[in-house]
Amino acid sequence: MTRNYSTKFISVVGTDTGVGKTSAARTISDHLSKLGYSVRAVKPYVSGSTFGKWEDCDLLDPLRKYRTPARYCLPLSPYGAVRKGEKLTEKKKIFNYIAKASIKVDWLVIEGIGGVMVPLEKKYLWLDFHEKYRWPAVIVGRGRLGTLNHTLLTITALKSREIPILGFILCNTDDYSFEETKENAEIIKEISSVEALGMIEYNASDWKKAWLRGINWKRMEKYFEASRY
Numbered sequence: 001m002t003r004n005y006s007t008k009f010i011s012v013v014g015t016d017t018g019v020g021k022t023s024a025a026r027t028i029s030d031h032l033s034k035l036g037y038s039v040r041a042v043k044p045y046v047s048g049s050t051f052g053k054w055e056d057c058d059l060l061d062p063l064r065k066y067r068t069p070a071r072y073c074l075p076l077s078p079y080g081a082v083r084k085g086e087k088l089t090e091k092k093k094i095f096n097y098i099a100k101a102s103i104k105v106d107w108l109v110i111e112g113i114g115g116v117m118v119p120l121e122k123k124y125l126w127l128d129f130h131e132k133y134r135w136p137a138v139i140v141g142r143g144r145l146g147t148l149n150h151t152l153l154t155i156t157a158l159k160s161r162e163i164p165i166l167g168f169i170l171c172n173t174d175d176y177s178f179e180e181t182k183e184n185a186e187i188i189k190e191i192s193s194v195e196a197l198g199m200i201e202y203n204a205s206d207w208k209k210a211w212l213r214g215i216n217w218k219r220m221e222k223y224f225e226a227s228r229y
Contacts, residue, residue, distance in 0.1 A: 007102045010166070011130060013112040013158075015141035015150035020171035020200065020211075022056045024140045025111040027211040028220070029060075035224065037106040043068050044094050044129075045113040045120060048075030060111060069097045070120075079119035088121065091129075098133070110135060115150075116157050131161040136223070138197060139168040143181030148188060155192045166223055167197035169215065175202050195219060 012025040022043075029041040041060040046068045048054070057068050070089035072081035082088045102108050113120075116127045130137070137158055141151040151168055158165055168188060170181050178201055185196040197219055203210035 007105055007108055009102075009108050009110065009133070009135040011110045011112060011133075011135035011137045013116050013126070013130070013137050013139055013154070015115055015139065015147065015154045017114045018173065019140050019142050020169075020173065021111050021140050022059050023171070023200075023207055023211050024138065024169055025109050026059055027208070027215065028138070029107075029109045031212075031215075031217065031220070032107050032109075032224065035221070037224075038104070039107045039109065040066065040101055040105045041109040041111065042066050042097070042101045043111040043113070044097060045070040045072075045078050045089075045126075047072035047078060047081055047113065049073045056111070066097070066101050069093050077114060077118045077120075079121055079124075082121070091121070091124070094129070116154055127157055127161060130158075130163055134161075134163050136164040136166050138166050139194075141168060141170055143170040143172040143178070143184060143199065144174070144176040145180075147184050151184075151188050152192060155188075155194055165194050167195040167219065169198040169200065170196070171200040171214075172202040178202075 010028060012021050014021045025041050029039045032039045043057055043060055046054045046057055054071060070078060072078055072086050074081040074084055112126055118126045120126060120129060139154050141147045147170060155165060170185050172181055181199050185199055189196055198215035200210050200214035
């Protein structure tokens with residue numbers, strides 16, 4: 001019997017680099033798999049390799065079946081790397097990659113690069129790329145001081161392009177006060193009317209456990225269930 005697929009999408013975007021996007025994308029993908037969906041997680045753009053390897057890509061796609069097409073060695077924005085002499089990956093190649101990755105799968109989870117205003121090319125930002133598809137977005141930001149500005153700016157940018165926002169997750173990447181993180185989440189929700197989908201406590205020894213415990217799966221699963229129809 002042939003299975004019919006109607007692929008649904010989630011894009012995990014950040015307020016900055018190093019905020020936990022890859023951990024979020026992998027955790028959401030794993031949870032969808034446990035619910036019985038077929039899932040694929042991809043990262044169209046990546047930069048900053050270590051001895052020719054990109055750890056983010058390996059975490060999302062260990063078997064490297066859908067290898068990131070736009071891979072830049074320098075730890076810069078894609079456009080910044082191009083300005084330093086690396087070869088530009090044409091947009092058409094990225095579009096084809098997304099189309100191929102979307103075939104025969106229930107959910108495609110797409111991880112962004114850096115923040116939404118990161119330049120992929122001259123006069124072409126992640127925000128422009130995201131607007132083409134208008135994938136529903138989960139925003140990941142730091143829990144600590146500064147996140148109010150960064151998260152609210154990210155929400156404003158996405159709303160300006162009419163990109164749906166599922167909610168935001170605040171991740172403590174160090175031992176910053178978790179109570180302050182909760183306070184920041186409440187303020188962001190109060191100002192933006194965007195729901196908090198989770199708060200991740202710092203756990204250097206077991207990030208997977210921290211993410212599984214920190215995400216509000218009831219809220220996430222409401223979206224998963226609504227997207228069935």
